[in-house]
Amino acid sequence: MIIRKFLRGLNPYIRSRLEAVEFHWLADLVERAVNVEAAIAAERASSRHSTPPRRPSVQSQPQPHSAMPRGRGVKNKKIVPWTSNRNK
Numbered sequence: 001m002i003i004r005k006f007l008r009g010l011n012p013y014i015r016s017r018l019e020a021v022e023f024h025w026l027a028d029l030v031e032r033a034v035n036v037e038a039a040i041a042a043e044r045a046s047s048r049h050s051t052p053p054r055r056p057s058v059q060s061q062p063q064p065h066s067a068m069p070r071g072r073g074v075k076n077k078k079i080v081p082w083t084s085n086r087n088k
Helices: 002-009 012-018 026-049
Strands: none
Touching: 002 012, 002 026, 012 026
């Protein structure tokens, strides 16, 4: 009962790493939680100091005409029906 309460009170990230293990003693759970918390802090510290991965340089290729956006510059244009002036 007290082990379950302790687990519920933990940070969800730490809890998710500990829920798969069955603990019989609260002291074991507390010790493991402290170790997980230290490991998370070490992961975060190492990720802050590492350089971000480089993106490969890819030269962009021109898009074919069919992939270009359509309808540019045709906003608010009135469509007037064609009439013939021949029958006047």
